[in-house]
Amino acid sequence: MATKSDGPLDAAPRVVWYNDPLWRGRFFQALTLLAVIAVAWTIVHNTAVNLERRNIAQGFGFLSTTAGFDVAQAAIDFPKDASYGRAILVGLVNTVIVAVSGVIFATIFGFLVGIGRLSHNFVISRLATAYVELLRNIPLLLQIFFWYFAVLGVLPAPRQSLEPIGGWVFINNRGLYLPEFHFGAFAGWGIVGGLVFGLVVSWVIRRWARIRQAETGAQFPSGWVSLGLIAGLPLALFAASGFDLSLVAPRKSTFNLAGGIQVIPELIALVLALSTYTASFIAEVVRAGILAVSHGQTEAARSLGLSHGHTLRLVVIPQAMRVIIPPLTNQYLNLTKNSSLAVAIAYPDLVSVGGIVLNQSGQAIEVIVIWMAIYLGTSVATALIMNVYNQRMAIVER
Amino acid sequence: MKTKFLAATFGVLMGTTATAALAGTLDDVKNKGFVQCGVSQGLPGFSQPDSAGNWAGLDVDFCRSIASAIFNDPTKVKFTPLSAKERFTALQSGEIDVLSRNTTWTMSRDTKMGKFAGVMYYDGQGFMVRKSLGITSAKQLGGASVCTNTGTTTELNLADWFRSNKLDYKVVSFEKSEEVVKAYDAGRCDVLTTDASGLYAERLKLTKPDEHIVLPEIISKEPLGPMVRQGDDAWFNVVKWTYFALLNAEEMGVTKANAEETLAKTENPDIKRFLGKDGSFGVDIGLTNAWAFQIVKNMGNYGELFEKNIGTTSPLKISRGVNALWTKGGLQYAPPVR
Numbered sequence: 001m002a003t004k005s006d007g008p009l010d011a012a013p014r015v016v017w018y019n020d021p022l023w024r025g026r027f028f029q030a031l032t033l034l035a036v037i038a039v040a041w042t043i044v045h046n047t048a049v050n051l052e053r054r055n056i057a058q059g060f061g062f063l064s065t066t067a068g069f070d071v072a073q074a075a076i077d078f079p080k081d082a083s084y085g086r087a088i089l090v091g092l093v094n095t096v097i098v099a100v101s102g103v104i105f106a107t108i109f110g111f112l113v114g115i116g117r118l119s120h121n122f123v124i125s126r127l128a129t130a131y132v133e134l135l136r137n138i139p140l141l142l143q144i145f146f147w148y149f150a151v152l153g154v155l156p157a158p159r160q161s162l163e164p165i166g167g168w169v170f171i172n173n174r175g176l177y178l179p180e181f182h183f184g185a186f187a188g189w190g191i192v193g194g195l196v197f198g199l200v201v202s203w204v205i206r207r208w209a210r211i212r213q214a215e216t217g218a219q220f221p222s223g224w225v226s227l228g229l230i231a232g233l234p235l236a237l238f239a240a241s242g243f244d245l246s247l248v249a250p251r252k253s254t255f256n257l258a259g260g261i262q263v264i265p266e267l268i269a270l271v272l273a274l275s276t277y278t279a280s281f282i283a284e285v286v287r288a289g290i291l292a293v294s295h296g297q298t299e300a301a302r303s304l305g306l307s308h309g310h311t312l313r314l315v316v317i318p319q320a321m322r323v324i325i326p327p328l329t330n331q332y333l334n335l336t337k338n339s340s341l342a343v344a345i346a347y348p349d350l351v352s353v354g355g356i357v358l359n360q361s362g363q364a365i366e367v368i369v370i371w372m373a374i375y376l377g378t379s380v381a382t383a384l385i386m387n388v389y390n391q392r393m394a395i396v397e398r
Numbered sequence: 399m400k401t402k403f404l405a406a407t408f409g410v411l412m413g414t415t416a417t418a419a420l421a422g423t424l425d426d427v428k429n430k431g432f433v434q435c436g437v438s439q440g441l442p443g444f445s446q447p448d449s450a451g452n453w454a455g456l457d458v459d460f461c462r463s464i465a466s467a468i469f470n471d472p473t474k475v476k477f478t479p480l481s482a483k484e485r486f487t488a489l490q491s492g493e494i495d496v497l498s499r500n501t502t503w504t505m506s507r508d509t510k511m512g513k514f515a516g517v518m519y520y521d522g523q524g525f526m527v528r529k530s531l532g533i534t535s536a537k538q539l540g541g542a543s544v545c546t547n548t549g550t551t552t553e554l555n556l557a558d559w560f561r562s563n564k565l566d567y568k569v570v571s572f573e574k575s576e577e578v579v580k581a582y583d584a585g586r587c588d589v590l591t592t593d594a595s596g597l598y599a600e601r602l603k604l605t606k607p608d609e610h611i612v613l614p615e616i617i618s619k620e621p622l623g624p625m626v627r628q629g630d631d632a633w634f635n636v637v638k639w640t641y642f643a644l645l646n647a648e649e650m651g652v653t654k655a656n657a658e659e660t661l662a663k664t665e666n667p668d669i670k671r672f673l674g675k676d677g678s679f680g681v682d683i684g685l686t687n688a689w690a691f692q693i694v695k696n697m698g699n700y701g702e703l704f705e706k707n708i709g710t711t712s713p714l715k716i717s718r719g720v721n722a723l724w725t726k727g728g729l730q731y732a733p734p735v736r
């Protein structure tokens with residue numbers, strides 16, 4: 001017999017290569033690949049030539065030319081001679097501001113309403129149902145307009161501002177004005193340093209407590225200790241500085257209020273609309289997640305002697321979270337993408353500012369490429385973070 | 399993945415439309431039988447649909463004049479309403495044949511985004527405020543919130559002007575004028591700024607137009623005119639000479655009412671060339687020799703269009719000012735037909 005025997009093919013009678021299924025397969029795969037490359041190349045080349053001929057695309061050099069327009073809200077420095085690139089960055093930061101605050105509020109509202117729908121209290125559960133049905137069935141753009149014009153329509157002009165905290169906080173149709181905080185050097189660094197130190201130490205303590213509990217069963221109130229450290233340390237250092245903080249209140253001037261921090265009504269309306277709208281979807285996700293944990297689990301936990309709180313915290317919620325997180329991620333991504341409706345109410349987000357750059361510079365394709373890259377990037381980043389979290393929440397199989 | 403997909407679809411689209419455009423816009427227009435005209439989304443006096451949904455205004459009438467020159471039929475136009483932000487992309491991508499949308503002639507637009515064929519209206523940027531503020535000059539606007547449109551020369555001039563006058567301001571810029579006006583009306587801003595003609599037009603849309611005044615300062619030059627794609631001389635000629643025809647007609651005293659009679663009786667050599675009784679000027683630009691006659695007979699001359707749409711007898715009540723003919727001390731001037 002032959003000395004080497006690699007597989008069934010060896011046993012087959014010798015055939016010409018083009019009748020050999022292996023080679024034939026490779027041949028056609030290569031052919032397909034070539035065809036795909038050829039088509040792709042033609043398309044890309046054709047586009048590039050056409051774009052150039054029409055003066056539409058010329059590369060990314062324009063990003064460093066002076067923008068020449070102003071932006072309503074710039075969280076990073078936006079000097080008068082800032083470039084187009086800087087303007088896009090300002091837009092991106094504004095998108096992040098909306099997305100992050102929207103996600104936080106949507107999560108809070110969503111969990112409250114979702115749990116509310118499962119409440120045994122008839123009024124609460126009906127109210128929660130009504131909320132969900134109402135908000136998720138009205139187009140988001142309408143809700144944004146509603147909030148925006150409701151906010152603008154109801155609030156007084158700057159000179160007649162509402163002052164919930166007299167002289168410090170002002171509300172008017174130009175937005176919400178808060179005092180500016182100026183910490184002294186020691187107080188400022190003390191608070192930041194205390195916070196970081198508190199976080200690190202709490203993390204170490206929690207690890208130690210968990211290991212000790214696994215070994216000896218003894219519990220340690222690490223939650224309270226962490227809270228004490230994280231909140232207490234910065235506070236103590238702040239106190240040690242003699243509460244070295246000066247507040248600069250907004251003042252009324254001819255037109256607007258001067259000084260202080262202004263939260264523009266466009267941002268308020270957008271965050272309100274996005275978070276209440278998305279909350280209606282999150283509520284359903286949460287409800288489904290909780291209902292997915294079978295009642296037997298609760299009963300088993302209670303019969304083991306776990307308290308109501310422990311049952312929820314250690315048995316029900318971890319299992320519900322496994323069901324909740326994937327669709328919740330989707331909702332976060334939706335919220336981020338929906339934030340581009342900002343353009344309708346003059347909130348200078350990435351799409352809105354990018355659109356101005358596109359128009360003023362005439363570089364349509366470049367700006368569209370930047371938009372897509374950034375949205376793809378943020379979506380992938382959100383998905384990654386949520387995946388990591390999801391993995392940690394998944395059942396550990398032993 | 400998404401990027402590639404878009405590039406691919408875009409590529410296919412561009413691939414096909416590119417060949418079509420290369421045939422020349424004039425031939426395209428003749429083949430499809432109408433002019434695709436980009437206009438605003440609603441600016442009284444310039445381009446706005448009336449209650450029956452028919453577009454009306456100076457910019458609209460300009461497109462109808464082009465259609466009259468080509469087809470002898472002012473209705474052979476289709477309108478595409480565009481926001482300030484969308485307009486140049488629409489022109490460059492071939493979605494429209496001509497952009498007639500109170501667009502300011504600037505160097506970068508004229509060299510990078512298209513070609514301007516003339517100036518339908520010499521304008522400048524102004525400010526509008528509430529009378530109740532008691533303000534009389536733009537120099538008093540330090541610290542104000544200003545509502546404006548994105549994608550316009552307006553937002554650029556605004557930044558420049560406040561900067562060079564060392565005044566602070568807060569900008570609130572919307573994509574659609576409708577929203578700019580709504581926000582200003584709702585008190586979101588102290589000031590509304592745009593082309594002065596636009597201010598008079600937008601004021602009509604406010605709940606109480608009489609409670610607002612336009613400040614005396616004009617802070618920029620805004621020559622507003624029609625725009626075409628670059629690299630298409632034949633089409634550029636048709637659009638440019640349609641504009642000149644409107645001006646020449648006014649200068650020669652040819653009107654919608656007397657066009658027919660003038661054509662029959664005139665002995666004036668200028669008018670004979672203009673109306674196509676002499677020479678082959680129309681045929682030479684790819685039209686018929688009656689091209690200018692068709693414009694005037696169907697639409698009237700520049701002065702008539704001005705009066706009807708934005709003049710002192712219209713709701714906008716704008717006087718000719720610098721937009722008078724050069725013979726009357728204005729800037730409107732057309733080269734001769736020769």
Ligand SMILES: N[C@@H](CCC(=O)N[C@@H](CS)C(=O)NCC(=O)O)C(=O)O
Binds near residue numbers: 547549597622
């Ligand atoms: N002339 C300026 C501004 C043109 C502009 O868009 N003006 C606004 C405000 S008057 C407008 O036309 N709005 C009407 C609309 O968008 O429908 C430019 O070309 O950039």
